[in-house]
Amino acid sequence: MALTVISLNDLLKSDSTLEEINTLLFSFECKSLSHGASDVEEFLHTKAVNFEKIDMARTYLVLSEYKNKPYLAGYFAISPKPLVIPKRQFAKLSTSQKKKLMGFGHRTDMKNYECKGYLLGQLGKNYSEVAKKANQLSGRDLLTLAYGKIKEVYAIIGGRILYLECEDNEKIKNFYRDNGFRQLEDYISPNNFCLFVKQIKDL
Template sequence: MKKAVSSFSCEKNLDVEKFIREDAINREKRDLTRTYLIIDQNEFEINNQIDIVAYFSIALKTLIIPQTLSNSKIKKIDGFSKDAKESIVYLIGQLARDDNYSSEAIRGADILARALNIISDIKDKIGGKVVLVECEDKKKIIDFYLENEFERLPEHSENELINEIKEIIELREEITSPIINAINEIIAIHDEKRINDYAKFIKFI
Protein backbone atom coordinates (compact mmCIF):
# COMPACT_ATOMS: atom_id res chain seq x y z
CA MET A 1 0.00 0.00 0.00
CA LYS A 2 2.82 2.43 0.84
CA LYS A 3 4.29 1.88 -2.62
CA ALA A 4 0.94 2.54 -4.26
CA VAL A 5 0.42 5.73 -2.28
CA SER A 6 3.93 7.04 -2.88
CA SER A 7 3.56 6.34 -6.61
CA PHE A 8 0.41 8.41 -7.05
CA SER A 9 1.07 11.23 -9.50
CA CYS A 10 -0.91 14.37 -10.30
CA GLU A 11 1.33 17.03 -11.78
CA LYS A 12 -1.55 19.44 -12.48
CA ASN A 13 -2.30 19.67 -8.78
CA LEU A 14 0.63 18.93 -6.51
CA ASP A 15 -1.54 19.53 -3.43
CA VAL A 16 -3.59 16.37 -4.05
CA GLU A 17 -0.39 14.46 -4.75
CA LYS A 18 1.14 15.69 -1.49
CA PHE A 19 -2.03 14.91 0.46
CA ILE A 20 -2.20 11.23 -0.42
CA ARG A 21 1.56 10.74 -0.09
CA GLU A 22 2.13 12.64 3.16
CA ASP A 23 -1.10 13.56 4.92
CA ALA A 24 -3.84 11.02 4.24
CA ILE A 25 -2.69 8.29 6.63
CA ASN A 26 -2.02 10.73 9.46
CA ARG A 27 -5.43 12.37 9.07
CA GLU A 28 -7.02 8.92 8.92
CA LYS A 29 -5.44 7.92 12.23
CA ARG A 30 -6.59 11.16 13.82
CA ASP A 31 -10.15 10.61 12.56
CA LEU A 32 -10.09 13.92 10.71
CA THR A 33 -10.66 12.56 7.23
CA ARG A 34 -11.59 9.40 5.41
CA THR A 35 -9.74 8.74 2.16
CA TYR A 36 -11.19 6.34 -0.42
CA LEU A 37 -9.03 4.69 -3.06
CA ILE A 38 -10.18 3.50 -6.47
CA ILE A 39 -7.74 0.83 -7.62
CA ASP A 40 -6.95 -0.82 -10.94
CA GLN A 41 -9.01 -4.00 -10.62
CA ASN A 42 -7.31 -5.81 -13.51
CA GLU A 43 -3.84 -5.12 -12.17
CA PHE A 44 -4.90 -6.36 -8.76
CA GLU A 45 -6.50 -9.57 -10.04
CA ILE A 46 -3.74 -10.46 -12.52
CA ASN A 47 -0.59 -9.30 -10.71
CA ASN A 48 -1.85 -8.89 -7.16
CA GLN A 49 -0.60 -5.30 -7.34
CA ILE A 50 -2.33 -2.22 -6.01
CA ASP A 51 -2.31 0.69 -8.43
CA ILE A 52 -4.37 3.72 -7.46
CA VAL A 53 -6.45 4.99 -10.36
CA ALA A 54 -8.09 7.79 -8.38
CA TYR A 55 -8.98 8.81 -4.86
CA PHE A 56 -11.11 11.23 -2.89
CA SER A 57 -11.31 12.32 0.74
CA ILE A 58 -14.33 13.22 2.85
CA ALA A 59 -14.46 15.17 6.10
CA LEU A 60 -16.71 17.40 8.14
CA LYS A 61 -16.11 21.14 8.09
CA THR A 62 -17.62 24.31 9.47
CA LEU A 63 -18.76 26.47 6.58
CA ILE A 64 -18.74 30.21 7.27
CA ILE A 65 -21.89 31.23 5.45
CA PRO A 66 -21.39 34.30 3.22
CA GLN A 67 -23.82 36.92 4.49
CA THR A 68 -24.22 38.24 0.95
CA LEU A 69 -26.44 35.23 0.23
CA SER A 70 -30.20 35.72 0.27
CA ASN A 71 -32.08 34.98 3.49
CA SER A 72 -33.80 32.03 1.84
CA LYS A 73 -30.48 30.53 0.73
CA ILE A 74 -28.94 30.97 4.21
CA LYS A 75 -32.01 29.32 5.73
CA LYS A 76 -31.75 26.46 3.24
CA ILE A 77 -28.10 25.86 4.16
CA ASP A 78 -28.77 26.03 7.89
CA GLY A 79 -32.08 24.20 7.70
CA PHE A 80 -33.72 26.56 10.20
CA SER A 81 -32.50 30.13 10.54
CA LYS A 82 -32.02 32.90 7.98
CA ASP A 83 -29.61 34.51 10.46
CA ALA A 84 -27.20 31.56 10.64
CA LYS A 85 -23.52 32.47 10.41
CA GLU A 86 -22.07 28.97 10.00
CA SER A 87 -23.07 25.39 9.33
CA ILE A 88 -21.49 21.94 9.56
CA VAL A 89 -21.15 20.48 6.06
CA TYR A 90 -19.61 17.49 4.33
CA LEU A 91 -16.33 18.44 2.66
CA ILE A 92 -14.94 16.64 -0.37
CA GLY A 93 -11.44 17.75 0.43
CA GLN A 94 -9.49 16.03 -2.32
CA LEU A 95 -10.57 14.43 -5.59
CA ALA A 96 -8.06 13.35 -8.19
CA ARG A 97 -7.12 10.84 -10.88
CA ASP A 98 -3.59 9.50 -11.35
CA ASP A 99 -1.73 10.87 -14.36
CA ASN A 100 -1.17 7.33 -15.64
CA TYR A 101 -4.91 6.91 -16.21
CA SER A 102 -7.10 8.82 -18.64
CA SER A 103 -10.77 9.71 -18.45
CA GLU A 104 -11.42 6.48 -20.36
CA ALA A 105 -10.38 4.58 -17.24
CA ILE A 106 -12.66 6.66 -15.05
CA ARG A 107 -14.26 10.04 -15.59
CA GLY A 108 -14.04 12.84 -13.07
CA ALA A 109 -17.84 12.78 -12.82
CA ASP A 110 -17.71 9.11 -11.84
CA ILE A 111 -15.18 9.78 -9.07
CA LEU A 112 -17.39 12.59 -7.80
CA ALA A 113 -20.47 10.37 -7.97
CA ARG A 114 -18.77 7.76 -5.77
CA ALA A 115 -17.98 10.42 -3.18
CA LEU A 116 -21.55 11.73 -3.24
CA ASN A 117 -22.95 8.20 -2.89
CA ILE A 118 -20.92 7.66 0.28
CA ILE A 119 -22.03 11.02 1.66
CA SER A 120 -25.67 10.20 0.85
CA ASP A 121 -25.32 6.97 2.81
CA ILE A 122 -23.85 8.85 5.78
CA LYS A 123 -26.63 11.43 5.53
CA ASP A 124 -29.26 8.72 5.86
CA LYS A 125 -27.64 7.65 9.13
CA ILE A 126 -26.71 10.93 10.82
CA GLY A 127 -28.33 13.76 8.85
CA GLY A 128 -26.84 16.76 7.08
CA LYS A 129 -27.58 17.98 3.60
CA VAL A 130 -24.83 20.23 2.25
CA VAL A 131 -21.70 19.11 0.41
CA LEU A 132 -18.83 21.58 0.06
CA VAL A 133 -15.91 21.51 -2.35
CA GLU A 134 -13.04 23.96 -2.52
CA CYS A 135 -11.13 24.12 -5.77
CA GLU A 136 -8.64 26.23 -7.67
CA ASP A 137 -10.22 29.20 -9.37
CA LYS A 138 -9.71 27.82 -12.87
CA LYS A 139 -12.38 27.75 -15.56
CA LYS A 140 -12.08 24.06 -16.38
CA ILE A 141 -12.45 23.02 -12.74
CA ILE A 142 -15.23 25.51 -12.08
CA ASP A 143 -17.13 24.30 -15.16
CA PHE A 144 -16.75 20.72 -13.92
CA TYR A 145 -18.54 21.42 -10.66
CA LEU A 146 -21.19 23.58 -12.29
CA GLU A 147 -21.88 20.78 -14.77
CA ASN A 148 -22.33 18.43 -11.82
CA GLU A 149 -25.01 20.63 -10.24
CA PHE A 150 -22.91 22.44 -7.65
CA GLU A 151 -23.47 26.14 -7.14
CA ARG A 152 -20.71 28.62 -6.47
CA LEU A 153 -20.66 30.55 -3.23
CA PRO A 154 -19.78 34.25 -3.32
CA GLU A 155 -16.31 35.24 -2.24
CA HIS A 156 -15.80 36.01 1.43
CA SER A 157 -16.58 39.64 2.23
CA GLU A 158 -13.07 40.27 3.65
CA ASN A 159 -11.51 39.12 0.39
CA GLU A 160 -13.87 41.37 -1.57
CA LEU A 161 -12.81 44.37 0.52
CA ILE A 162 -9.10 43.57 0.12
CA ASN A 163 -9.55 43.18 -3.65
CA GLU A 164 -11.29 46.55 -3.86
CA ILE A 165 -8.45 48.19 -1.91
CA LYS A 166 -5.91 46.59 -4.26
CA GLU A 167 -7.71 48.04 -7.27
CA ILE A 168 -7.75 51.53 -5.73
CA ILE A 169 -4.03 51.37 -4.90
CA GLU A 170 -3.16 50.13 -8.40
CA LEU A 171 -4.92 53.19 -9.85
CA ARG A 172 -2.88 55.46 -7.59
CA GLU A 173 0.61 54.03 -7.90
CA GLU A 174 2.13 57.48 -7.40
CA ILE A 175 0.82 57.59 -3.82
CA THR A 176 3.51 56.44 -1.40
CA SER A 177 2.25 57.85 1.87
CA PRO A 178 2.78 55.97 5.17
CA ILE A 179 -0.92 55.06 5.14
CA ILE A 180 -0.65 53.41 1.72
CA ASN A 181 2.50 51.59 2.83
CA ALA A 182 0.69 50.32 5.92
CA ILE A 183 -2.25 49.15 3.78
CA ASN A 184 0.15 47.30 1.49
CA GLU A 185 1.61 45.51 4.50
CA ILE A 186 -1.90 44.44 5.59
CA ILE A 187 -2.63 43.16 2.09
CA ALA A 188 0.62 41.17 2.09
CA ILE A 189 -0.32 39.51 5.39
CA HIS A 190 -3.82 38.80 4.08
CA ASP A 191 -2.45 37.16 0.94
CA GLU A 192 -0.26 34.89 3.04
CA LYS A 193 -3.21 33.81 5.19
CA ARG A 194 -5.97 34.24 2.63
CA ILE A 195 -9.41 33.24 3.91
CA ASN A 196 -10.60 32.00 0.56
CA ASP A 197 -7.77 30.90 -1.71
CA TYR A 198 -10.16 28.60 -3.49
CA ALA A 199 -13.51 28.87 -5.18
CA LYS A 200 -16.19 27.29 -2.99
CA PHE A 201 -19.12 25.27 -4.29
CA ILE A 202 -22.02 23.63 -2.49
CA LYS A 203 -24.54 20.98 -3.40
CA PHE A 204 -27.66 19.98 -1.50
CA ILE A 205 -28.22 16.24 -1.15
Protein backbone atom coordinates (compact mmCIF):
# COMPACT_ATOMS: atom_id res chain seq x y z
CA MET A 1 0.00 0.00 0.00
CA ALA A 2 1.45 3.35 -1.07
CA LEU A 3 -0.08 6.44 0.50
CA THR A 4 0.91 9.92 -0.64
CA VAL A 5 0.08 13.07 1.31
CA ILE A 6 -0.43 16.18 -0.83
CA SER A 7 -1.05 19.68 0.48
CA LEU A 8 -4.15 21.25 -1.03
CA ASN A 9 -2.29 24.56 -0.90
CA ASP A 10 0.49 23.14 -3.08
CA LEU A 11 -2.09 21.66 -5.42
CA LEU A 12 -3.75 25.06 -5.84
CA LYS A 13 -0.38 26.55 -6.78
CA SER A 14 0.36 23.78 -9.28
CA ASP A 15 -0.58 23.51 -12.95
CA SER A 16 -3.80 21.70 -12.02
CA THR A 17 -6.95 23.60 -12.94
CA LEU A 18 -9.56 24.44 -10.31
CA GLU A 19 -11.95 22.14 -12.15
CA GLU A 20 -9.52 19.24 -11.84
CA ILE A 21 -8.99 19.97 -8.15
CA ASN A 22 -12.73 20.16 -7.48
CA THR A 23 -13.25 16.85 -9.30
CA LEU A 24 -10.79 15.28 -6.88
CA LEU A 25 -12.34 16.93 -3.82
CA PHE A 26 -15.87 15.96 -4.82
CA SER A 27 -14.81 12.32 -5.17
CA PHE A 28 -14.88 12.23 -1.35
CA GLU A 29 -18.02 10.68 0.13
CA CYS A 30 -19.16 9.92 3.69
CA LYS A 31 -20.89 6.70 4.66
CA SER A 32 -23.29 8.48 7.01
CA LEU A 33 -25.58 11.49 6.90
CA SER A 34 -25.01 12.29 10.58
CA HIS A 35 -24.19 15.88 11.50
CA GLY A 36 -20.50 15.21 12.06
CA ALA A 37 -20.05 13.11 8.92
CA SER A 38 -21.87 15.56 6.68
CA ASP A 39 -19.67 18.36 8.06
CA VAL A 40 -16.53 16.41 7.08
CA GLU A 41 -17.85 16.02 3.53
CA GLU A 42 -19.16 19.57 3.22
CA PHE A 43 -15.86 21.04 4.40
CA LEU A 44 -13.86 19.37 1.64
CA HIS A 45 -16.48 20.13 -1.01
CA THR A 46 -17.25 23.75 -0.20
CA LYS A 47 -14.84 25.26 2.35
CA ALA A 48 -11.36 23.76 2.07
CA VAL A 49 -10.22 25.80 -0.95
CA ASN A 50 -11.35 29.09 0.58
CA PHE A 51 -9.77 28.21 3.94
CA GLU A 52 -6.46 27.71 2.09
CA LYS A 53 -6.75 31.07 0.37
CA ILE A 54 -7.33 32.95 3.63
CA ASP A 55 -4.77 30.84 5.55
CA MET A 56 -7.36 29.68 8.06
CA ALA A 57 -6.47 25.98 7.83
CA ARG A 58 -4.26 23.61 5.90
CA THR A 59 -5.87 20.62 4.25
CA TYR A 60 -3.92 17.51 3.31
CA LEU A 61 -5.17 14.97 0.79
CA VAL A 62 -4.17 11.33 1.14
CA LEU A 63 -3.90 9.68 -2.26
CA SER A 64 -3.34 6.08 -3.27
CA GLU A 65 -3.86 3.85 -6.31
CA TYR A 66 -6.37 1.17 -7.17
CA LYS A 67 -5.95 -0.84 -10.37
CA ASN A 68 -3.23 1.59 -11.44
CA LYS A 69 -5.51 4.62 -11.10
CA PRO A 70 -5.07 7.32 -8.41
CA TYR A 71 -7.91 8.01 -6.01
CA LEU A 72 -8.57 10.06 -2.88
CA ALA A 73 -8.33 7.77 0.16
CA GLY A 74 -8.96 10.41 2.84
CA TYR A 75 -7.97 13.80 4.14
CA PHE A 76 -7.31 15.86 7.24
CA ALA A 77 -7.22 19.56 8.05
CA ILE A 78 -5.26 21.27 10.80
CA SER A 79 -5.07 24.82 12.17
CA PRO A 80 -2.58 26.49 14.55
CA LYS A 81 -5.33 27.51 16.93
CA PRO A 82 -5.19 27.74 20.74
CA LEU A 83 -7.80 25.90 22.75
CA VAL A 84 -9.92 28.49 24.55
CA ILE A 85 -12.56 27.48 27.09
CA PRO A 86 -14.79 30.36 28.31
CA LYS A 87 -14.68 30.91 32.05
CA ARG A 88 -18.29 29.76 32.52
CA GLN A 89 -17.55 26.45 30.81
CA PHE A 90 -14.24 26.08 32.63
CA ALA A 91 -15.99 26.59 35.97
CA LYS A 92 -18.26 23.61 35.20
CA LEU A 93 -15.36 21.20 34.76
CA SER A 94 -14.42 18.83 37.56
CA THR A 95 -11.54 19.75 39.84
CA SER A 96 -9.38 16.96 38.40
CA GLN A 97 -10.01 18.11 34.83
CA LYS A 98 -9.14 21.69 35.74
CA LYS A 99 -5.86 20.56 37.32
CA LYS A 100 -4.91 18.52 34.26
CA LEU A 101 -5.66 21.41 31.92
CA MET A 102 -3.79 23.92 34.05
CA GLY A 103 -0.77 21.65 33.77
CA PHE A 104 -0.25 22.76 30.17
CA GLY A 105 -2.33 25.92 29.86
CA HIS A 106 -3.20 29.07 31.79
CA ARG A 107 -6.00 31.43 32.81
CA THR A 108 -6.18 34.64 30.79
CA ASP A 109 -6.89 38.14 32.08
CA MET A 110 -10.54 37.49 31.20
CA LYS A 111 -10.46 34.32 33.34
CA ASN A 112 -10.86 32.08 30.30
CA TYR A 113 -8.67 29.00 29.97
CA GLU A 114 -6.19 28.99 27.09
CA CYS A 115 -3.63 26.50 25.85
CA LYS A 116 -1.40 26.86 22.80
CA GLY A 117 -1.87 24.06 20.33
CA TYR A 118 -3.43 22.81 17.15
CA LEU A 119 -6.96 22.05 16.07
CA LEU A 120 -7.51 18.86 14.11
CA GLY A 121 -10.48 20.41 12.37
CA GLN A 122 -11.32 17.56 10.03
CA LEU A 123 -10.37 13.91 9.66
CA GLY A 124 -12.15 11.71 7.18
CA LYS A 125 -11.86 8.48 5.24
CA ASN A 126 -13.33 8.35 1.76
CA TYR A 127 -16.25 5.94 1.41
CA SER A 128 -16.67 6.22 -2.35
CA GLU A 129 -17.06 2.92 -4.21
CA VAL A 130 -13.45 2.99 -5.39
CA ALA A 131 -12.08 3.81 -1.94
CA LYS A 132 -14.13 1.04 -0.31
CA LYS A 133 -12.93 -1.52 -2.85
CA ALA A 134 -9.31 -0.48 -2.39
CA ASN A 135 -9.61 -0.41 1.43
CA GLN A 136 -6.07 0.92 1.84
CA LEU A 137 -6.50 3.45 4.63
CA SER A 138 -7.63 3.03 8.23
CA GLY A 139 -8.62 5.73 10.68
CA ARG A 140 -5.44 5.05 12.64
CA ASP A 141 -3.37 5.45 9.45
CA LEU A 142 -5.03 8.80 8.84
CA LEU A 143 -4.31 9.98 12.39
CA THR A 144 -0.66 8.90 12.06
CA LEU A 145 -0.29 10.94 8.88
CA ALA A 146 -1.86 13.95 10.59
CA TYR A 147 0.51 13.54 13.56
CA GLY A 148 3.45 13.68 11.15
CA LYS A 149 2.43 17.09 9.83
CA ILE A 150 1.69 18.43 13.30
CA LYS A 151 5.11 17.32 14.54
CA GLU A 152 6.74 19.22 11.67
CA VAL A 153 5.01 22.44 12.73
CA TYR A 154 5.62 21.78 16.42
CA ALA A 155 9.37 21.47 15.81
CA ILE A 156 9.33 25.00 14.38
CA ILE A 157 6.90 26.96 16.57
CA GLY A 158 6.10 24.74 19.59
CA GLY A 159 2.70 24.19 21.19
CA ARG A 160 1.26 21.97 23.93
CA ILE A 161 -1.81 20.08 22.75
CA LEU A 162 -3.73 18.71 19.81
CA TYR A 163 -7.49 18.94 20.18
CA LEU A 164 -10.61 18.19 18.20
CA GLU A 165 -14.37 18.26 18.41
CA CYS A 166 -16.59 15.36 17.43
CA GLU A 167 -20.24 14.43 17.60
CA ASP A 168 -21.59 12.61 20.65
CA ASN A 169 -21.33 9.16 19.05
CA GLU A 170 -19.87 6.32 21.12
CA LYS A 171 -18.16 4.64 18.16
CA ILE A 172 -16.40 7.86 17.18
CA LYS A 173 -15.54 8.76 20.77
CA ASN A 174 -14.14 5.28 21.41
CA PHE A 175 -11.96 5.63 18.30
CA TYR A 176 -10.32 8.74 19.72
CA ARG A 177 -10.05 7.27 23.21
CA ASP A 178 -8.35 4.17 21.75
CA ASN A 179 -5.87 6.49 20.07
CA GLY A 180 -4.87 8.28 23.25
CA PHE A 181 -7.19 11.28 23.32
CA ARG A 182 -8.94 12.31 26.51
CA GLN A 183 -12.45 13.69 26.54
CA LEU A 184 -13.36 16.67 28.66
CA GLU A 185 -16.40 14.94 30.10
CA ASP A 186 -18.22 18.06 31.27
CA TYR A 187 -17.58 20.19 28.21
CA ILE A 188 -19.92 20.62 25.23
CA SER A 189 -18.98 23.05 22.45
CA PRO A 190 -21.38 25.71 21.11
CA ASN A 191 -22.01 23.28 18.22
CA ASN A 192 -22.98 20.54 20.70
CA PHE A 193 -19.81 18.60 19.98
CA CYS A 194 -17.59 16.78 22.46
CA LEU A 195 -14.02 17.96 23.04
CA PHE A 196 -10.99 15.64 22.99
CA VAL A 197 -7.38 16.59 23.77
CA LYS A 198 -3.96 14.96 23.49
CA GLN A 199 -0.58 16.32 24.47
CA ILE A 200 1.82 16.89 21.58
CA LYS A 201 4.53 14.93 23.37
CA ASP A 202 2.30 11.85 23.21
CA LEU A 203 1.81 11.91 19.44
